[in-house]
Amino acid sequence: MNASSLVDKNLVLLGLSESELEELAISLGQPAFRGRQIYDWLYKKGVKEIDSITVLPKTWRAYLQQRGAKVGRLKEVRRLVALDQTTKLLLGTEDGENIETVGIPTEHRLTVCISSQIGCSMGCRFCATGKGGLQRSLTTNEIVDQLISVREAMDRRPSHVVFMGMGEPLLNFEAVLSAIRCFNNDLGISQRRITVSTVGIPHALPGLAKLALQHLGRVQFTLAVSLHAPNQELREVLIPTAKSYPIHSLLQDCRHYFSITGRRISFEYILLGELNDRLEHAEQLADLVGGFQSHVNLIAYNPIQEEQFQRPTLRTIRRFQHVLERRGVAVSFRPSRGLDQSAACGQLRRQYANT
Ligand code: SF4
CATH class of the missing domain: 1.10.150.530 (DNA polymerase; domain 1)
Known part of the structure; x- marks a missing residue:
C-alpha cells in the first residue's frame, strides 16, 4: 500500500x-x-x-x-432479537443503502452471517435477497464492520463467520478475501471457522483458490457450494443462473478447487417440500457427490412471501438424511434459527424497504 x-x-x-x-x-x-x-x-x-x-x-x-480519512463504520438502523437470542441487524451505509447481518448464538459459539453485496444478481427462486436485484458490492470495511457491529450488539466475541448473507461472495471476491484476512489476523477468527458460500460462478473456483493462496498464504476457510438440486433440470428451476453452468462442470471445478487447496467442500442443500426432498432426489444426490471429499449440509426452507415453496416435514428431512448416510455420504442437518424474526436471507432489508 x-x-x-x-x-x-x-x-x-x-x-x-x-x-x-x-x-x-x-x-x-x-x-x-x-x-x-x-x-x-x-x-x-x-x-x-x-x-x-x-x-x-x-x-x-x-x-x-x-485529508478525508475516516474509520469506515456503519450505523445501526434496526435490530431484531429472536426468542433464541438470534440477533438480526440492519446497518446503514454512507450512500443510504442497508445491509443485513445476523448473529447466531449457541452456548459455545457465536456465528456471524455476513453479507458481501447489497442485493444480489443471482435471482435464486427461494431467496428474498434475489428478488430485488443487485445494488452494489460491499467494500472491505463494510464487510468487516458487520462482525464488529454484532460483537457490540450482542456483547460477545464472535467465534465463527459464514458468508451466507446477502450477495454472491464470488462476485466480490477481492473484498471478501481482504475481509477474511482481517477477520483472521485482526479480529482473531481462525480461518477454519470461516465459511464462504457460493451458488457457483462459471469457472471461478480454481481462480479463487489461487487468489486466496496469494492473499492469505494458505487456504483454510471452508467453501460451501449451494447445490440445492441433485440434477441440472431441477437446479435450473431453483437457480436461474445455473443454465449457463452445468452441474457436472460445477462438480469438476469443485474437484479442481480441492486439488489446489486440499480443503473438503461443503455442499449446501435447501430442502423444499415436495420439490427436491424425495427419496429419489437423495439417491441422485448421493450419485453426484459420492466418492468426493465433501460434506452435505441439509437446510429446511424458510418460507418467503413471494414464493409458494413449502417447508419439508422433519420426518422427510430425516428420511432424506438417512438415504445419504446409507450411501456413505457425510451429511448433517442444520436447523434454522430465529424463525420468529425474519430468518430467511434478505427478509429484514426487504421488509424495512417496504415500510
Ligand atoms: S441465495 Fe445467495 S446467491 Fe442466491 S439470490 Fe440469494 S443471496 Fe444471491
Missing part, C-alpha cells in the same frame, strides 16, 4: 492491517507506534470516528480528517 496516496483519496482505516497502519503513520511523519494505536482502537475498542481515538494527538486527528 502507498499509504500517503491513500490518504489523498479518502482513506478508510477499517480493514487495514497493523503493518499498513504503521506504514501510514510513518508516511505522514509520525512514529510507527501511532499506527499500532489506531490498530488497537479500530479492532479492540471498535471506535467509530477518528476524533474518538483520543490516544492520538488532537492535531494529528484533525489533520487526518482534513
Whole structure:
C-alpha cells in the first residue's frame, strides 16, 4: 500500500492491517507506534470516528480528517432479537443503502452471517435477497464492520463467520478475501471457522483458490457450494443462473478447487417440500457427490412471501438424511434459527424497504 496516496483519496482505516497502519503513520511523519494505536482502537475498542481515538494527538486527528480519512463504520438502523437470542441487524451505509447481518448464538459459539453485496444478481427462486436485484458490492470495511457491529450488539466475541448473507461472495471476491484476512489476523477468527458460500460462478473456483493462496498464504476457510438440486433440470428451476453452468462442470471445478487447496467442500442443500426432498432426489444426490471429499449440509426452507415453496416435514428431512448416510455420504442437518424474526436471507432489508 502507498499509504500517503491513500490518504489523498479518502482513506478508510477499517480493514487495514497493523503493518499498513504503521506504514501510514510513518508516511505522514509520525512514529510507527501511532499506527499500532489506531490498530488497537479500530479492532479492540471498535471506535467509530477518528476524533474518538483520543490516544492520538488532537492535531494529528484533525489533520487526518482534513485529508478525508475516516474509520469506515456503519450505523445501526434496526435490530431484531429472536426468542433464541438470534440477533438480526440492519446497518446503514454512507450512500443510504442497508445491509443485513445476523448473529447466531449457541452456548459455545457465536456465528456471524455476513453479507458481501447489497442485493444480489443471482435471482435464486427461494431467496428474498434475489428478488430485488443487485445494488452494489460491499467494500472491505463494510464487510468487516458487520462482525464488529454484532460483537457490540450482542456483547460477545464472535467465534465463527459464514458468508451466507446477502450477495454472491464470488462476485466480490477481492473484498471478501481482504475481509477474511482481517477477520483472521485482526479480529482473531481462525480461518477454519470461516465459511464462504457460493451458488457457483462459471469457472471461478480454481481462480479463487489461487487468489486466496496469494492473499492469505494458505487456504483454510471452508467453501460451501449451494447445490440445492441433485440434477441440472431441477437446479435450473431453483437457480436461474445455473443454465449457463452445468452441474457436472460445477462438480469438476469443485474437484479442481480441492486439488489446489486440499480443503473438503461443503455442499449446501435447501430442502423444499415436495420439490427436491424425495427419496429419489437423495439417491441422485448421493450419485453426484459420492466418492468426493465433501460434506452435505441439509437446510429446511424458510418460507418467503413471494414464493409458494413449502417447508419439508422433519420426518422427510430425516428420511432424506438417512438415504445419504446409507450411501456413505457425510451429511448433517442444520436447523434454522430465529424463525420468529425474519430468518430467511434478505427478509429484514426487504421488509424495512417496504415500510
Ligand atoms: S441465495 Fe445467495 S446467491 Fe442466491 S439470490 Fe440469494 S443471496 Fe444471491
